[in-house]
Each structure stands twice: as C-alpha cells, then as structure tokens.
Amino acid sequence: MSIDSPLATSGTEPTSSDEDTTVDASPRYSPTGVIAVGVVGLIIAALVPTLWGAVSSMGWPQWLEAVAIGLIFFPAAVGVYITFRVLDFPDLTVDGSFPAGGAVAAILITNEVPAWYSLPAAMLLGAALGVVTGCLHIYLRVNSLLASIITLTAAFTVNLRVQGSANISLLNSDRIFTPWLDPIKTQLESWFGASGVQVHRAVTTSAMTIIVVIVVVLALRWFFATEIGLGTRATGANREMSQSQAINTSRYLIGGVAVSNALVALSGALFVQHAGFADINSGSGLIVSGLAAVIIGEVLFGGKARSVVAKFIAVGLGMIAYRVAIALALNADLRFPGTDGFRLEASDIKLATAAVVVAMLAVPRIRESRDERSRRRART
Amino acid sequence: MACTNHFDTSNAETGGGSAARVQRHRSGRLRLVAVVAVLTMVLAACGGSDDAGSEESGDDTSSVDTEVAGDEVVTATIGIASIAPVAALELVNDGFAEGMDECSAVDATLDYRNAEGDGSQLAPIVTSFLDADVDMILAISTPVLQATVAANEADGRGTPVLFGAVTDPFAAGAATSPDDKPEWLAGWQADAPVQGMFDIAAAINPDAATIGVAYDPSQVNSEVALAKMEAEAEARGWTVETATIGDSSEVGTAANSLATRDIDFFFVPTDSILVNGLGGMVQVADDFDIPMIAQDSGITQAGAAIGTGLDYFGDGKRNADYACQILSGTATPADFPITQFSDELIRYSSSAAEAQGFTIPDVVVDAGEDIG
DSSP states (O other), rough: OOOTTTHHHHHHHHHHHHHHHHHSSHHHHSSHHHHHHHHHHHHHHHHHHHHHHHHHHOHHHHHHHHHHHHHHHHHHHHHHHIIIIOOOOOOOHHHHHHHHHHHHHHEEEHOOOOGGGGGHHHHHHHHHHHHHHHHHHHSOOOHHHHHHHHHHHHHHHHHHHSSSSEEEEEETOOOHHHHHHHHHHHHHHHHTTTTHHHHHHHHHHHHHHHHHHHHHHHHHHTTTTSSSHHHHHHHHHOHHHHTTTTTTTTHHHHHHHHHHHHHHHHHHHHHHHHHHHEETTTTHHHHHHHHHHHHHHHHHHHHSOSSHHHHHHHHHHHHHHHHHHHHHHHHHOOOOOTOOOOEOTHHHHHHHHHHHHHHHHHHHHHHHHHHHHHHHHOOO | OOOHHTTTTTHHHHHHHHHHOOOOOOOHHHHHHHHHHHHHHHHHHHHHHHHHHHHHHHHHHHHHSSSSSOOOOOEEEEEEESSOHHHHHHHHHHHHHHHHOOTTTEEEEEEEOOOTTOOOGGHHHHHHHHHHSSSSSEESSSSHHHHHHHHHHHSSSSEEEEEEESSOOOTTOOOSSSSSSOOTTEEOOOOOOSHHHHHHHHHHHHOOOOOEEOOTTOOHHHHHHHHHHHHHHHHOOOOEEEEOOOSSHHHHHHHHHHHTOSEEEEESSHHHHHHHHHHHHHEEEEEEHHOOOESSSSGGTTOOHHHHHHHHHHHHHHHHHHHHHTTTSSSSSGHHHHEEEOEEEEEEOHHHHTTTTOOOOOOHHHHHOOOO
C-alpha cells in the first residue's frame, strides 16, 4: 500500500464492505461480539425488573446513607488514587491507616478534646504510617507491596495502643456532627415529619462532610501545583527521568505516600464519628473498595477530566457511585422466574467488587486490542 | 557511570574476585550470627518462663508454710483464655474469679489472657499455658474451647479443662454427649433461649409481627441463634427479616436496610461483630423508634434497651465450684457431665428505651435491673 493508502482505503472501503456483507460476516461485527452482546442483553433484560424493584424499594434513608458514606470515603478514594495512579505505588497501608484515623479520633473525642482537632491529628498518624512504608521501600529497598503489608501489620499494634481498647463507643461524646444534629432534625421534621427524622443523621453527615471534602480538594489543588507537588507527580510518571532532572524522588515518594495515607486516616476519623463507635478491626478490604472507586470513577466520570484535581473529583464521585451500587445490590431481591428469590449477602459484595474491578480493568484492554485489530485490518 | 560498569564486567569479576569471596564469607558469617542470636533469644524466652514458674511456686510454698494449717491448702495455677473483650465473656471470668476467691481449699493464681478478637492467637496462648504446667485451663467461648481441646489432646497430660460461655460444645466437636467426653473435660453449656425475647416483645407491642436481625454469617453461634429465632417466630406466626454483615462498619447500613422493611423490633443475637458495631444500629433504632432486644443482658451496655439472657457471671461461679472440687482432689472432671444451666438475667436501660420510643413493660421491670 502506498502513502496515499489511508485515503484510498476510505474511498474504496464502502464498496468492498458491501460486497463483504453479502458474502460473509462484515469485518466490523465479529460473531463472538454479537453473541457477547446478546448474552449481556439477556442478563440485563432479566435484571432490569430486579434492578427496578431494588431501586423502587430503596427508601430515602438508604439512598442518603449511601451518599453520606460515599462522601466520608471520598478522601480515601483520592488517597488510593494518589498512590495507585499518580505515584504508581500499590499501597496496602491504607487498610491500617483507616482504623488509625478512627483510633485517634475516638481517643481524642472521648477525652473531651474538641472534635474538629481530631481530624488533623488523625491525618498526622496516617501520614506517619505512610512515611514508614515509604522509608521501608526507599532505604531498605523492600518491594512496595511488601513494605505496605509490613506497615499494615505493625499498624494493628499501634492502633490498639492509641485507642486503648479494641472498641470504643462515641455515642455519648461530642463529635463534629453533634452540634448540628438537633437543629437539622427539627428542621427536617417540620418539613417531612417522621421521614425527616429518619434521614437527619445522613443529611447532617453529608452536609458537613461535603465542606471537609471541598477544603481537602482545594488544599490538594494548591499542593499539586507547588514545586513539591509537581515533583511528586513527576516521580510517579517516570522515576528515572525525574532523578536525571535532579528531583529528589525518594523524598517525594515518601511524601506522596504520607499524603495518601493521611487522607485515608481522615476518612477513618470521619467514619467513626458518623457510625458512633471505633472498632480496631475495621478497614480491612479498604484497598479493594478504594481501587473499585478509582476505576469506576475513571471510567464513568474521568473522560472529560484533564487536570489532576478534576481526576480527584471524578474518583470521589466514583466512590459515591460505588457505595450507592452496594446499597442497591444489598437491597435487591433477586427474583428469577421459578425461584424463591434470594438476597445478596454482605459477604457476596467482596466477590462482586473484585469482579467489578477486573471488568473495569479489562475495558481499556479490550478497547486497546480492538483498536489494534481494526488498525491491522485497515493496513491489509 | 552505569554504562561504563556494564562494559567493565570482566575486569570487575577478576579484579574483585577475592573481594567478592571475602564478601561472601562475611555475609555467610553474618547469617550464622543472626541465626545463633535468634535461637538464643528463643531459648532465653522459654527458659525465662520456666524460671519465673519455679520462682512463683517457690513463693507460694513459703506462703503456705506461714498459713495456719487445718486442712492443707492446695496451690494451683489456672490459665484462663477468652476470645475477645466482650461483656458476656468478661462476666464469666469475673464470676470464676469470685468463685475461686470463695474456695478456701484452693489458693489459685489466675493467669488471664485475651486474644483481642484474633483467633490465630489462641493456639499460642493455650500452648504457653501447657508449657507453663498450669493445673487447669478455663476456656471462655467456643473458639477457645476448640483450640484448648485440640492442644490438650496433642499434649497428652490430661490437664483438666473447664469451659464457660459455650453455646454448643457438641457442635463444636469437644464432646459427643454430656457423658461421652474426654475424661479431663467438664463445663456448663450456655445455650441462651430466645422465647424470653419474644415474650418481652409481645408485652411491649401485642400487634408486633416482624423482627429484624443483623448478623455475621461466619460465626457459628450467630447462625444457631438465628435458626432458633426463626423457629420461634414461625411458631408464633411472625416474620424474620435478616441482613448480613461482614465487618462492624457495615452494621449501620444493615440496620438502615432492615428499618426500611417495616420491622417492629431489632433482635440482637450474641454476635461479637454485631455487638462491636452496635452503635450503628442504636442510631438507626433511635431515629426510627424501633426497640432493640438483645439475647444477652450485657448487650444493654452497648445500647440495647432490653437484654435478656443467661447469667454468665453464674456460669463462671459454677465453673469455679467444679475447679474447687477438682483441684482439691475431691472430684475429677469425669464426675461432671456437661449440663445446660438456665439461670436467666434481665437488664434494661430506661434511657435507651426512651430514645427508642417505648416504655419498659412491667414484666421486665419486676424481673430485671435498670442500668440507666
């Protein structure tokens, strides 16, 4: 094929494809593709009434609770995004930073410290754990995953010492939401009656967490435009190139992991104040739900996102979408014809999350190989 | 710099040959030193505990000599292990300690260890008891019983084992029937009945017909409790709505889901994950005005309005009674078949009841204790 082949093929293709469709399957639609679409279509057709049933049986309390939890985990999703995508450093420490944040918040709040101080304090402990992981990786040359697992294991002991006991109740202490609960409850009750009371906690948490999230996103926007922030992004993009540009990649990697874990600890501190208790064994599996949120956010909302901060927001929205999806899944009463109907158990969500992560990871791969195939076909 | 090294490999090998060999020797020696150091530490730890044990028994015999002797007082060490710092299990320990205090024939040193919810810690704890030659082990809760039976059977010395707060020792594999059990095993079965919970619910709301239960399906005792509740509900024509949780952080969402299904009561089984996260359910119960009735009186501390269950303190004291007889030599564990004890204990919280939108019925006020 000569230089003007692209023009030539586009000029001649319509006629050749017409001939092709009369002779054999059009090169655009492969048989496996059709079958796959058909199967997916059948599954969707079977699930639509179930999904509709799930959506319609979800009450306002459940929607708003899912949104509130999604907002609480917004900083955690951003934290996972920073290590996983920006720094290209898979970091399991988050499973330990989340209860660490909760432990700090719990111990401070039950000791009459004003609740707002618990948030930066929690972030400090999270950052400390991130520094440990980073140092293990940089100075002892431990593989990133192993370094984060070591810190995660140590974090269990640290958290237990910080918290004092394995479980603390915060119901009778002053949390950041406490001063706003009663006014909002009265207001919602006057508007909506009993349902207003039922949702007032979720509404209060959502409202205050949005404020925290906005502050955090603005702070990150400022940070990633500074020299340190840009250096961190460069470190993640190409470590060798950054080193040759005299960027201190070690320090920026450690700093980046510290920032990420500080954000996860912030989520932990917010969560224990919403839930009303701190449990030392919470937070396991956070990395997977964080990854799911990152990937859902990138696929669903990340298309238009150009700047780093826009990606943060996309990832956070992905977390909210993920939590809403979980609430739907747990609420759905799957009724296949001829069966009694069954409910998904909470333990099934873990497999479903893993499947979603795999599916979302596969989408760009499939797109790539499809583009590759069509490019190859165009050349021949 | 990296490029030049690449081309110089041959020189590096020959030039650094002897240096490399010395390095290898040094690293090998370092490894040997590390291994010896670790072994020494391990031996010291084991040896240390033995020394402590002999020191303790030395002190004890001296104290016995100074005591005025009518009957000879037996000294003994009892190892107590619990799976988690949950109220019901702590009560067994407290009851046992009080019972041993009252036992004048035995001067017991109690060594209490808690696995803090981590099941993998149980085998090391029990092994350390056996290595320290304890005279008896008290296993509090089913997983501890299973670990103790396994370790004791492997050990072969037949150290007496008692158990408390075990819902079903037969399903747990410790014994096949009340009399068909290892000769060193004895204890009280704590199978908490659920009829009381339903009676109280009916007293609060005669029109009630639906209960909501959140539980962790990975816990055997929760599955057992749920099965009992479903059986009792079916007998009364009630419906049971369930929601599963994997983690204490999911309790709030599960409670929310149950609350939107028009339930009249939350029934709280003795599920340690649920109780750890009960704060999430308490907030939902307050918002939706749904009373929480728990399968154990200790759960009122965590926020349930009414808790009716077994008297775990009594469970501990009954085991202390056994221990007293076994250690002083008047009986052996084989003399005691596994019996179900049924002392019930009701506790309620009037403040929680107010928040959950109902008044405590008289039948509970008369039989129970207000914790506030």
